[in-house]
Amino acid sequence: MSDIRLAILESGFGLGGWIPRALDASVQAPRFPGLKGDKLWMAEALVAAMEGIGRSSPNPAVGALLVQGGLVIGQGATETYGALHAERVAINSADVNALQGSTCYVTLEPCGGLNGKQPPCADALINAGITRVVVATNDPHIKAGGLGLTQLKNAGIEVESGCLAAEAKAWHFPFLAYQDKQSPIIIGKWAQTLDGHLADDDNHSQWISGSRSRRYTHWLRQKYDAIMVGVATVLHDKPRLTARESALPHARDPHKIIFDPSARLSSASAETLTALFDKTESLGPIVYWCTDPRTLTLPPVLLPYKDRIEHLPIVDTHNLAGLLAHLAAAHRKRFGRDLQSIFVEGGAQLLTLLMRADLLDACHIFVRAGILGGSRNRIGRLERGENLSLPLMQRTDYKLLTTLAIDDDVLIECVHRRYQFWS
């Protein structure tokens, strides 16, 4: 069968989890007609994990499923940062009498030893009387490091790992990649025509992709910690950059990062600013305004929003890696936690700058099978500055993870080849 496989991941899985679930929380069984046995249950554990979207960061949104005699007796996803991990949520959801001798399917290696704010999950699994644990993928986290699996084995529990590993790695990608990189994972997202245009020459981009693709985008806005856009996108599209159209649960809206080297936000209309600062709760998402350091004080139009703005100087527009380091430090200072992932939604210029600097770790691309034409707003091409003309063998080339059709849009998900944990 392996030779005839025409999808890299099992059908429907991608960086956003199982995509039918990302589009619709109420999708019913039978959900995986092509899967059976451990793979079927692990697929359901991955769907269970999706309930933890947004809330668990910077912890991974793990899913756990308990099965006894061919029936699901409990399930759970990691709760908010500092609260219960998925395994305990699943155990708490089950009838205690059914737990003895059950199997636990978990999307990421359970933690062992001392692991931050929670007692180790391995203890909970042992104490519950679970006799078999199936793990999708291991956890490279320095505090985990196989300790949980060793504890389980020492307690006589049968342990297997590697079941739907690639699908779990896709779902947990920002968490896993962050352990390697130790700086924010940058994920690009755009919709384009075959000739690479993200908008027409008058900057109209609404819409190249269809409404279900945008719904998936809003789901992803919950998954990642912050959204980054170029100021031109803010000025042209007046976006709110919230997850309002996402399938449930609706755990959070992301923080917002505006890349604005020439301080053009100072001249934004009231309508644009109202959209951008959508919510006014002091605990809501904040806006990182990355701009000209000469704009040391906030311009008058932005003063009403000063509690929601974090002002960051762009010292060198060519040093995007430096800017990202500044952003990470500012986030850690303000919120006491890592900024693990940044979702870059455009425009073409910002995405191309990041791509040229080799800073894109993964991409969600919606391709529409048509031609737009024009000379602007094209992926891979800068409107000012030097453009590349690479020999064929030196092209960028991401590792393909998923492709599937969402109505008339082709969704392509790919990751940078620097991440070795896929093989």
Add this chain to the structure above:
Amino acid sequence: MSDIRLAILESGFGLGGWIPRALDASVQAPRFPGLKGDKLWMAEALVAAMEGIGRSSPNPAVGALLVQGGLVIGQGATETYGALHAERVAINSADVNALQGSTCYVTLEPCGGLNGKQPPCADALINAGITRVVVATNDPHIKAGGLGLTQLKNAGIEVESGCLAAEAKAWHFPFLAYQDKQSPIIIGKWAQTLDGHLADDDNHSQWISGSRSRRYTHWLRQKYDAIMVGVATVLHDKPRLTARESALPHARDPHKIIFDPSARLSSASAETLTALFDKTESLGPIVYWCTDPRTLTLPPVLLPYKDRIEHLPIVDTHNLAGLLAHLAAAHRKRFGRDLQSIFVEGGAQLLTLLMRADLLDACHIFVRAGILGGSRNRIGRLERGENLSLPLMQRTDYKLLTTLAIDDDVLIECVHRRYQFWS
């Protein structure tokens, strides 16, 4: 389930049939874990149809499968033009004692009445004692027109139609679309990066896509009647344009059409011409050289191949539709049959000219998730002449049929929205 479907066609089907089979003739069961009942058998009938690739044209390569008591008792595909149709091949392959009461799955409505060179298939099904016929899609052909189904019903046979209709329409696309259009169906094929480049600025295009994608391309070269390329592709790549790497069966190599308005083939190297005229049998594929009408006599380098060349003048490079009509007439005159389909393999300029003239009926596109850069060899953009800058709402936009991963390549198959028979 319909709401969560993330493929337009059942998994793995496309314009080239069931793509795992197109890549490898020996692919074994279980081939369709997601299908059961009539759909499963019809999927197998479609795979059976693929044995008829190339040989049946301009007849459709129909497949028929006979099932009795849950077992396949016979199968067949349409033979060469003028010989047996699929239904009779299947009946002949079965044990005559098993036929009574069996079900026939057939990918296209069986012919009835008088239908050209063969007695009607409906008669054969009735005489064989078959009691149920499941049809994927109807046949708009003027000679068929529902007559076969009426004959079957009048004989007391249970008839159902519409089973895997979309998958069958994809396989039979050139045949079905030709009934609408009555001139050659033009199918584009190219491999591109995300920024729309088919080659680098030095015209290197070998290879943007991987070896399995090229294998699929060779399969398609059998499916379509002729391959068309621009002369620059001939001069740069020295292609043979044969189906030599195709999965079995290897029924034919296509005829070749060179679009060469400036008669550049006259200066081709001996190596280039040897590759292009690959085979020397007088019955092998011929080369339609579409070129400057001032080149009335063959230049000396082409004289050795004069029996294999059909010389066609390009009177007006802007009138591609006129050229296609000339080609169709020349083909009918030489071979006494319709030129039903032309497979255009590039380069970017010829494909873009056809797209601009709204002449592309369908496309097979291999997208590689990377960026090449450069200023030449890009789909949608002419290197000389006026370029379009369309408003977003006026972009070309094909109907998406299939997307799937072939190794690191994303295969996108789409058709022009003018064909209403999909809905």
